[in-house]
Amino acid sequence: MRERADVREVGPRDGIQMVKTILSAEQKLAWCRAQAAAGMRHIEVTSFVPPHVVAQFADAAEVARGALAIPGLKPAVLVPNLKGAQRAFDIGVPKVNYVLSASEAHNLANVRRTTDESIADFRRIVAERDARGLKGRVQISAGLATSFGCTIQGTVPESRVVEIAGFMAEAGAEEISLADTVGYGNPGQVRRLFDAVARVAGAIPLAAHFHDTRGLGIANVTAAVEAGVRRFDASLAGLGGCPFAPGATGNINTEDCVFLLESLGFETGIDIEKLIAVRADVETWLPGERFFGMVARAGLPKTFHHAAAA
Amino acid sequence: MRERADVREVGPRDGIQMVKTILSAEQKLAWCRAQAAAGMRHIEVTSFVPPHVVAQFADAAEVARGALAIPGLKPAVLVPNLKGAQRAFDIGVPKVNYVLSASEAHNLANVRRTTDESIADFRRIVAERDARGLKGRVQISAGLATSFGCTIQGTVPESRVVEIAGFMAEAGAEEISLADTVGYGNPGQVRRLFDAVARVAGAIPLAAHFHDTRGLGIANVTAAVEAGVRRFDASLAGLGGCPFAPGATGNINTEDCVFLLESLGFETGIDIEKLIAVRADVETWLPGERFFGMVARAGLPKTFHHAAAA
Numbered sequence: 195m196r197e198r199a200d201v202r203e204v205g206p207r208d209g210i211q212m213v214k215t216i217l218s219a220e221q222k223l224a225w226c227r228a229q230a231a232a233g234m235r236h237i238e239v240t241s242f243v244p245p246h247v248v249a250q251f252a253d254a255a256e257v258a259r260g261a262l263a264i265p266g267l268k269p270a271v272l273v274p275n276l277k278g279a280q281r282a283f284d285i286g287v288p289k290v291n292y293v294l295s296a297s298e299a300h301n302l303a304n305v306r307r308t309t310d311e312s313i314a315d316f317r318r319i320v321a322e323r324d325a326r327g328l329k330g331r332v333q334i335s336a337g338l339a340t341s342f343g344c345t346i347q348g349t350v351p352e353s354r355v356v357e358i359a360g361f362m363a364e365a366g367a368e369e370i371s372l373a374d375t376v377g378y379g380n381p382g383q384v385r386r387l388f389d390a391v392a393r394v395a396g397a398i399p400l401a402a403h404f405h406d407t408r409g410l411g412i413a414n415v416t417a418a419v420e421a422g423v424r425r426f427d428a429s430l431a432g433l434g435g436c437p438f439a440p441g442a443t444g445n446i447n448t449e450d451c452v453f454l455l456e457s458l459g460f461e462t463g464i465d466i467e468k469l470i471a472v473r474a475d476v477e478t479w480l481p482g483e484r485f486f487g488m489v490a491r492a493g494l495p496k497t498f499h500h501a502a503a504a
Numbered sequence: 505m506r507e508r509a510d511v512r513e514v515g516p517r518d519g520i521q522m523v524k525t526i527l528s529a530e531q532k533l534a535w536c537r538a539q540a541a542a543g544m545r546h547i548e549v550t551s552f553v554p555p556h557v558v559a560q561f562a563d564a565a566e567v568a569r570g571a572l573a574i575p576g577l578k579p580a581v582l583v584p585n586l587k588g589a590q591r592a593f594d595i596g597v598p599k600v601n602y603v604l605s606a607s608e609a610h611n612l613a614n615v616r617r618t619t620d621e622s623i624a625d626f627r628r629i630v631a632e633r634d635a636r637g638l639k640g641r642v643q644i645s646a647g648l649a650t651s652f653g654c655t656i657q658g659t660v661p662e663s664r665v666v667e668i669a670g671f672m673a674e675a676g677a678e679e680i681s682l683a684d685t686v687g688y689g690n691p692g693q694v695r696r697l698f699d700a701v702a703r704v705a706g707a708i709p710l711a712a713h714f715h716d717t718r719g720l721g722i723a724n725v726t727a728a729v730e731a732g733v734r735r736f737d738a739s740l741a742g743l744g745g746c747p748f749a750p751g752a753t754g755n756i757n758t759e760d761c762v763f764l765l766e767s768l769g770f771e772t773g774i775d776i777e778k779l780i781a782v783r784a785d786v787e788t789w790l791p792g793e794r795f796f797g798m799v800a801r802a803g804l805p806k807t808f809h810h811a812a813a814a
Contacts, residue, residue, distance in 0.1 A: 348806040377798075378805040380767035381726045408805065409760030409798035410767070413723040416691045443802065450719030457690035457720070488687075488719035492753065495688040495718065496658040 199424045199460035201452050202236035203229050204403070205476070206257070207272050208445055209433035211241065211248050213483050219253040221479055223260040228475065229430070230267040232468035237261070238291060238427070239269045242278030258285050270335070274305050275312075279319040279334075283326055290323075291371070292316055293337040296355045297344035300375070304339070313361050320366040336367035337403060341387065343378030352387055360394040369425070370395050374414065377407020377444070381417035388421035401425035404446045406432055406486065411446035412454055419458065426451055431473050432486030447487035449473065453494070466494060509734045509770035511762050512546035513539050514713070515786070516567070517582050518755055519743035521551065521558050523793050529563040531789055533570040538785065539740070540577040542778035547571070548601060548737070549579045552588030568595050580645070584615050585622075589629040589644075593636055600633075601681070602626055603647040606665045607654035610685070614649070623671050630676040646677035647713060651697065653688030662697055670704040679735070680705050684724065687717020687754075691727035698731035711735035714756045716742055716796065721756035722764055729768065736761055741783050742796030757797035759783065763804070776804060 206222050217225075226237050239261040240254040254271070261269035262285070270289035273279045282290045294312035295301035301309045316336060323332055340347075341355045359370050372387060379387075388400060402418040402425070404411045415426055429445035452464045470490045477485055516532050527535075536547050549571040550564040564581070571579035572595070580599035583589045592600045604622035605611035611619045626646060633642055650657075651665045669680050682697060689697075698710060712728040712735070714721045725736055739755035762774045780800045787795055 343805055343807040345806065376805075377802065378807055380764065382768050407798060407802045408763060409722055409757070410764055412719055413726045413764065416723045416726060444798075447719070453718060454690065454720055454723065458692045488717060488754075492687060492717045495653055495686075496655065497653040497688055 196459055196461040197424070199419070199455045199462055200236055200426065201234070201448060201455065201462050201464060202238065202270070202401075202425065202427050203234050203430060203448055204238040204427045204445060205430040205433055205448070207238040207241050208427070209429040209431075210250050210480075211434075213250070213433065213480055215480050215483075216250055217479060219256045219260065222253070222257050223264070225472065225476055226261050226267065226269070227264050228472040229469070230264050232472060233462070233464040235266060235463065236268055236270060236289075238272055241272040241274075242281045243272075243274055244277075255281065255285060258282065258287050262286065273319070276315050276318050276322065279322065283323060283328060283332065288331065289333045289335065290319070291335045291337055292319060293339055293373070294358075295339040295344070295375070296358055297340035297347045297350045299347035300340045300344045303346060309358065313358065313365070316362060316367070317365045333368045334366065335369035335371055335401070336362035336365075337371040337373055338362075339373045339375040341372040342374040342383055343376065345376045352390060355387060356390050356394055359391045363395050363398055367398060369399050369401055371401035371403050371425075371427070373403035374405055375403075377405040377411070379404065379414050380410055381413045384414045384417040385421050388418055388423055392422065399425060401427065403427040405434065406444050406446045412450055415446065415451055415454055416458075419455070424460075426455070428452075430469070430476055431490070433480070433483065444486055449487045449489045453489045457498070506769055506771040507734075509729070509765045509772055510546055510736065511544070511758060511765065511772050511774060512548065512580070512711075512735065512737050513544050513740060513758055514548040514737045514755060515740040515743055515758070517548040517551050518737070519739040519741075520560050520790075521744075523560070523743065523790055525790050525793075526560055527789060529566045529570065532563070532567050533574070535782065535786055536571050536577065536579070537574050538782040539779070540574050542782060543772070543774040545576060545773065546578055546580060546599075548582055551582040551584075552591045553582075553584055554587075565591065565595060568592065568597050572596065583629070586625050586628050586632065589632065593633060593638060593642065598641065599643045599645065600629070601645045601647055602629055603649055603683070604668075605649040605654070605685070606668055607650035607657045607660045609657035610650045610654045613656060619668065623668065623675070626672060626677070627675045643678045644676065645679035645681055645711070646672035646675075647681040647683055648672070649683045649685040651682040652684040652693055653686065655686045662700060665697060666700050666704055669701045673705050673708055677708060679709050679711055681711035681713050681735075681737070683713035684715055685713075687715040687721070689714065689724050690720055691723045694724045694727040695731050698728055698733055702732065709735060711737065713737040715744065716754050716756045722760055725756065725761055725764055726768075729765070734770075736765070738762075740779070740786060741800070743790075743793065754796055759797045759799045763799045767808070
């Protein structure tokens with residue numbers, strides 16, 4: 195039995211929030227269905243930001259409802275505030291990913307609130323979920339954007355990231371995700387910060403959300419694996435970016451991330467060949483976008499099945 | 505004082521052996537001069553393969569001679585056999601990189617000899633160097649191509665790689681380089697194989713030559729660093745490939761590799777901004793080639809100098 199590692203697709207959320215083409219709800223759901231059929235159990239299917247902020251997510255409710263019907267899939271949605279969480283609770287989405295920024299400057303730019311205000315909002319979200327009797331049925335994750343540095347503010351003190359993680363743990367987070375929103379992190383820093391956050395998180399599982407903006411994304415996954423992390427966000431073809439983080443192009447790409455984890459001996463449950471076929475379809479829907487990722491170009495090694503079985 | 509790590513440019517050799525454009529000797533030397541000015545001390549400047557095999561290297565002697573005159577640079581040349589080594593000795597190149605393949609099938613395709621015949625040839629090269637009184641003045645490195653797997657043969661047993669490394673150590677190699685010629689390696693395998701080879705290499709320094717064919721190149725550098733390796737081959741913009749290894753596109757790119765090592769706290773002596781400027785020049789000489797690498801796209805993080813000083 196190989197140990198499990200989860201790769202969670204964020205393409206239909208992080209991947210498309212800056213692309214030129216608005217996909218239809220049906221395309222987004224076809225994408226989710228195809229990845230679920232490739233073995234992907236966790237997809238962040240949409241974002242409950244205010245519709246006037248990101249036009250791509252005007253159909254968030256429709257996509258979230260549709261995703262609930264996909265066999266084998268546990269859809270998640272991103273929420274930036276209590277109002278977004280309420281919309282998710284109304285629909286019955288089983289996982290709600292709340293995101294705030296460890297960088298004060300980034301949080302102000304992104305959601306026009308201080309980080310402390312966002313922490314307070316997280317407490318209200320957990321209280322609302324519990325008041326609705328959804329505890330145990332709706333999982334709430336706390337994502338700390340810009341945990342490894344910020345294009346606006348520069349350095350984000352590790353002590354501040356650990357402090358915020360502690361607040362979120364106390365507030366009832368059922369997962370803590372550290373995000374390198376702008377691709378500033380390196381493997382040494384990743385190892386150090388996850389080790390430090392693990393000490394305040396206790397039994398709460400940690401997740402990693404890396405961008406490959408400066409080429410270290412997959413190396414950072416390796417470092418997080420060594421720190422005990424087994425949950426990784428990734429985006430098909432490395433699509434993605436953040437509208438409030440200049441130059442922050444590209445999540446780590448799902449195909450290479452799955453290839454890495456399987457090569458390291460983990461079981462992801464994901465069929466890379468099928469993933470590459472989904473990528474080819476999505477590519478036809480997003481003309482003019484840059485598709486990253488090397489395994490999709492080169493194909494799997496002849497030796498791959500040996501590695502996976504090792 | 506930060507610990508030193510060496511990134512060695514192989515673009516003028518590995519990087520251009522499959523490109524469509526034949527660069528002039530003057531362009532190759534301008535490239536080397538520019539990278540030396542950016543702080544690169546080690547460049548594999550050309551290959552002494554038979555001129556009819558790779559037209560790009562018909563000017564090998566001229567390039568090697570020219571490189572000897574570049575201030576601050578210790579040029580190296582690749583040699584596939586005794587005849588190539590003799591040409592390098594004649595010119596007075598201070599470092600000769602001999603390469604054979606750990607994969608029997610790849611060695612036969614590449615140099616039409618068995619691996620054992622290539623090992624015997626290495627002994628003749630060392631003997632010839634010593635007979636010419638060049639010991640101590642000309643360093644000989646032994647590179648083991650396809651150490652992490654082969655597109656022709658598939659799996660290359662780790663025991664065989666260790667055995668060949670042992671033969672090369674006994675034969676007088678002053679450096680042993682493990683090459684992932686076709687981009688099959690993963691960080692777990694890299695760690696394991698370098699640890700095993702270090703045991704037979706003793707005091708002989710190890711080097712890593714990775715390709716990023718399947719996206720794990722920079723993660724593999726991180727793993728090799730953890731195994732104690734401090735010498736890394738890389739190619740500007742990730743240019744490169746192997747004519748006898750189908751699909752083996754792209755060395756790890758120099759810019760991201762230097763960025764990784766500096767971010768991890770090592771001193772490479774290389775100015776990444778200058779490197780990116782060299783890349784821009786080389787790009788104008790190689791129309792139609794695909795230039796890889798993320799730091800050149802995104803720029804250095806605001807936090808970079810902090811990281812480098814840490």
